[in-house]
Amino acid sequence: MDRMFRVLGFWCLVIALMFMAGTMNILAGLFFLQAVIFAVLGYMNYTERTYMLLFGGYMVLAFIGIVYWSYFQVG
Template sequence: MARMFRVLGFFTLTIGLMAFAGDHIEMALLFFLQTAFFVILGYLKFTERTYILLFWAYMIVTFTGFSYWTVFIMGNPL
């Protein structure tokens, strides 16, 4: 299970590099931060249950933040 967090770190690093190449600096920094978070978690020796709980907590925070951003910050395009 810890290896999966390192895989997530690899994919977030890839997305961050593509965002950086496309001049989306804020997005790139966000994904670089997530990369560091996932890689550090990947090398800690937690139990499988802890890794699953951490992943669910990450998903809840991410989807809540994304939903808040799209509804209240981006606003209504009409």
């Protein structure tokens, strides 16, 4: 499971570089931050249950953020 967090960090880095190439610097910074967090968590060697709980918490926060942004900020 720790390898999957490193993979998530890699893909967040790739997405951040694409945002940077498209001059969307705020989103690039957000994805760079996520890449660093995922990479650091990937090297901490937690148990698989801890990784699942961390990922579940990340998904809850991400979904709340997306719903908030799409409901209150867009349009």
